[in-house]
Amino acid sequence: MPLPRREAAPAKLNLSLHVTGRRADGYHLLDSLVVFLELGDVVTVAPGPLSLSLTGPFAQGLAAEPDNLCLRAARLAGREARITLEKNLPVASGIGGGSADAAVVLRALDARPERPETLGADLPACLAGRPLRMRGLGEILVPLPPLPQLHVLLVNPGRGLPTPAVFKALAQRDNPPMPEPLPDFPDAPALIAFLQECRNDLEAPAIALMPEIADCLAAIRATGAALARMSGSGATCFGLFATAAQAQAARARIAGANPGWWVAASGLAPAKH
Numbered sequence: 001m002p003l004p005r006r007e008a009a010p011a012k013l014n015l016s017l018h019v020t021g022r023r024a025d026g027y028h029l030l031d032s033l034v035v036f037l038e039l040g041d042v043v044t045v046a047p048g049p050l051s052l053s054l055t056g057p058f059a060q061g062l063a064a065e066p067d068n069l070c071l072r073a074a075r076l077a078g079r080e081a082r083i084t085l086e087k088n089l090p091v092a093s094g095i096g097g098g099s100a101d102a103a104v105v106l107r108a109l110d111a112r113p114e115r116p117e118t119l120g121a122d123l124p125a126c127l128a129g130r131p132l133r134m135r136g137l138g139e140i141l142v143p144l145p146p147l148p149q150l151h152v153l154l155v156n157p158g159r160g161l162p163t164p165a166v167f168k169a170l171a172q173r174d175n176p177p178m179p180e181p182l183p184d185f186p187d188a189p190a191l192i193a194f195l196q197e198c199r200n201d202l203e204a205p206a207i208a209l210m211p212e213i214a215d216c217l218a219a220i221r222a223t224g225a226a227l228a229r230m231s232g233s234g235a236t237c238f239g240l241f242a243t244a245a246q247a248q249a250a251r252a253r254i255a256g257a258n259p260g261w262w263v264a265a266s267g268l269a270p271a272k273h
């Protein structure tokens with residue numbers, strides 16, 4: 001693929017995240033409904049010796065990162081590249097920014113490593129970049145038919161939450177999966193009604209480590225969202241709304257009352273491939 005390439009790295013959202021078991025090596029078995037958002041980082045990959053420049057509102061959060069996932073992706077591809085990362089997503093926030101960035105680098109370099117998950121459990125899902133049921137450690141992907149449009153509000157309390165600590169704090173590691181097969185989702189209310197029966201099993205341990213997450217969820221519920229839940233291992237929480245205008249109004253209300261929080265509204269990403 002000709003370089004330079006400038007591509008969106010869409011945020012990942014776990015609409016559900018069931019933890020269904022734990023392997024002997026400590027990794028957990030997951031069952032998750034994953035979607036991607038319009039909102040995301042932007043990665044530019046240009047020819048040149050391997051380097052990374054950081055821009056954007058959350059660049060500072062990665063300044064001390066010894067080995068950015070973008071650079072690790074280029075190395076896994078066995079390629080040199082001059083990479084610029086516009087970091088719009090909060091770091092270590094449960095919406096997969098690092099995996100999304102690495103997926104863009106691999107795609108731009110036309111690399112198809114045998115085990116992309118060595119960069120992160122979310123890498124295979126981010127490479128697919130479409131609505132999925134994600135199982136196993138994150139490597140078993142079942143593509144879903146196009147989903148009804150969802151209007152998403154995102155709220156992060158402004159502090160990173162490392163994924164390993166949240167899995168470690170999980171008390172009950174053997175929880176029921178989502179139904180097999182998944183039902184059809186003819187419209188947004190049907191999808192939301194299904195999601196209300198689902199869970200994020202990492203929510204309780206994440207709240208135990210970072211109580212502000214409960215405040216984010218309460219703030220989302222207070223705006224009248226049809227569903228309020230945490231994504232991934234947190235700390236970002238999301239609310240689902242019937243219209244973009246409602247999501248935007250909730251965004252303005254929560255951002256106004258909580259200046260230290262990161263608050264955003266977004267639709268789902270259009271299908272890529």
Ligand SMILES: C[C@@](CO)(OP(=O)(O)O)[C@H](O)COP(=O)(O)OP(=O)(O)OC[C@H]1O[C@@H](n2ccc(N)nc2=O)[C@H](O)[C@@H]1O
Binds near residue numbers: 014093119137163
């Ligand atoms: C929890 C999820 C859900 O989508 O999302 P995030 O909160 O990170 O966005 C992912 O499984 C995370 O993916 P990713 O952030 O790429 O994880 P990795 O770097 O591979 O793993 C970080 C740590 O999480 C734990 N881990 C991760 C995946 C998994 N199936 N079981 C685990 O126990 C392990 O302790 C691992 O050392």
Ligand SMILES: Nc1ncnc2c1ncn2[C@@H]1O[C@H](COP(=O)(O)OP(=O)(O)O)[C@@H](O)[C@H]1O
Binds near residue numbers: 233
């Ligand atoms: N490009 C990147 N973007 C975000 N985090 C990165 C990146 N490269 C390396 N990291 C490291 O990966 C960790 C997980 O980041 P991130 O993907 O944002 O979170 P999460 O896995 O919770 O969605 C961060 O704490 C950071 O140390």
